[in-house]
Amino acid sequence: MGTRDDAVILRAIAVLLCSAWILAAGPPTAAALWLSLPPSATKCVSEEIHAGVVALADYAVVHDDDPQSMPTISAKVTAPNGDTLHHKENVTMGEFAFTTNEPGTYLACxxxxGANKGIGASVSINWKIGIAAKDWESVAKKEKIEGLELELRKLEEAVEVIHENLLYLRSREAGMRDVSERTNGRVALFSVMSLALCIVASVLQLRHLKGYFHKKKLI
Structure with missing residues (x-):
């Protein structure tokens, strides 16, 4: 029993050293939003997520004026490639869940x-991503962990998520750097070609003017 407690304490020391940085610089994994829907327009929220991440969300209409005549809304969630991941019409609440297949911006609108145009309403959205969307209660029951050990497990996964996000950002930065270098090379080539063209045009113009002046016996 003592060995297990010692292991937990050692994990606590190792993981908690990173916890302050995680809290300060870690990526957002959950977002509670409140959208005010105008009478005849669409409002959207977006999340930039990399591949292989679980996303869960639930939404509900909030209408304080007359709860008995709750307006209905339509909701649509699309992937970066344009695929529809969730689409509901004439609802007052709903939820969606998906695992991302590709990195990019996921849009919920x-x-x-139509029957509620001109009324206006608000929508409450609770969007969870990554470790925030994980069913920790099931994990605790399955692996028979609780208390400090469970919290350490959450922190360990948070560290892994931070590491994966840093790798993802580094790969994106490398891709953007390659694009920038290629663009700079093309701009430099275009500049050299433009300069060469100007020089050739100037030489031809000078020869033309020289021949013209000779014909006119001006020189």
Whole structure:
């Protein structure tokens, strides 16, 4: 029993050294949003997520004026490639869940249904991503962990998520650097070609003017 407790304490020391940085610089994994829907327009929220991440969300209409006549909305969630991941119409609440297949911006849009145009309403959205979307209760039951050990497990996964995000950002930065270098090379080549063209044009113009002046016996 003592060995297990010692292992937990050692894990605590190792993981908690990173916890302050995680809290300060870690990527957002959950977002509670409140959208005010205008009478005849669509409002969207977006999240940039990399591949292989679980996303869960639930939404509900909030209408304080008359709870008995709750307006209905439509909701649509699309992937970066344009595929529809969730689409509901004439609802007052709903939820969606998906695992990302590709990195990019995932878009969730909401609008009032036709029968409710001119009313206006608000939508409450609770969007969870990554470790925030994980069912930790099931994990605790399956692996028979609780208390400090469970919290350490969460922190360990948070560290892994931070590491994966840093690798993802580094790969994106490398890709952007390659694009920038190629663009700079093309701009430099275009500049040299433009300069050469100007020089050739100037030489031809000079020869033409020289021949013209000779014909006119001006020189």
């Amino acid at each position: 909401f609008w009032l249904d």
